[in-house]
Amino acid sequence: xxxxxxxxxxxxxxxxxxxxxxxxxxxxxxxxxxxxxxxxxxxxxxxxxxxxxxxxxxxxxxxxxxxxxxxxxxxxxxxxxxxxxxxxxxxxxxxxxxxxxxxxxxxxxxxxxxxxxxxxxxxxxxxxxxxxxxxxxxxxxxxxxxxxxxxxxxxxxxxxxxxxxxxxxxxxxxxxxxxxxxxxxxxxxxxxxxxxxxxxxxxxxxxxxxxx
Numbered sequence: 001x002x003x004x005x006x007x008x009x010x011x012x013x014x015x016x017x018x019x020x021x022x023x024x025x026x027x028x029x030x031x032x033x034x035x036x037x038x039x040x041x042x043x044x045x046x047x048x049x050x051x052x053x054x055x056x057x058x059x060x061x062x063x064x065x066x067x068x069x070x071x072x073x074x075x076x077x078x079x080x081x082x083x084x085x086x087x088x089x090x091x092x093x094x095x096x097x098x099x100x101x102x103x104x105x106x107x108x109x110x111x112x113x114x115x116x117x118x119x120x121x122x123x124x125x126x127x128x129x130x131x132x133x134x135x136x137x138x139x140x141x142x143x144x145x146x147x148x149x150x151x152x153x154x155x156x157x158x159x160x161x162x163x164x165x166x167x168x169x170x171x172x173x174x175x176x177x178x179x180x181x182x183x184x185x186x187x188x189x190x191x192x193x194x195x196x197x198x199x200x201x202x203x204x205x206x207x208x209x210x211x212x
Contacts, residue, residue, distance in 0.1 A: 030043045065126075072115055079105055
């Protein structure tokens with residue numbers, strides 16, 4: 001995924017890591033309220049810095065939001081890439097591994113996923129860049145997911161394009177079912193095991209219907 005603003009070379013990255021993470025986490029927590037509702041005064045207060053220093057690093061509230069968005073998406077995408085570049089060529093197994101990884105990442109990066117979950121629900125209230133970044137992430141994830149898979153695992157009489165579409169639509173349907181209920185990140189985290197059980201059931205059915 002192309003990141004629109006440089007993460008590595010941003011001047012905030014020269015700050016000591018622990019202090020930087022406090023600022024980033026405070027920003028993600030506040031922006032979880034929505035871009036318009038978020039207060040830079042509260043971000044500075046939670047981070048224990050002056051508002052002047054916050055704007056020294058980020059310039060404007062919008063610049064801060066876009067950096068936080070790119071930082072969150074890049075962090076998640078790098079974790080997915082590390083999994084999808086493995087030797088696993090079974091598409092259904094890849095989907096299952098991604099589902100397990102998402103649960104682990106929710107525990108590892110709660111601030112990031114709380115911010116992304118809230119931002120997705122409030123997409124109409126965010127700068128237009130959010131929808132663009134989200135669609136880029138989704139497109140890149142699917143590209144990696146379907147890259148170098150073993151299509152010979154499918155039954156001989158199965159149309160490979162149609163089979164891939166069925167798998168993709170099932171995956172998107174499960175994702176939409178979870179997100180359209182508009183539950184908070186904490187609620188979703190508590191119910192993740194139920195989501196995994198349902199995902200596993202669908203993957204097993206797809207394997208039975210489509211695989212040799």
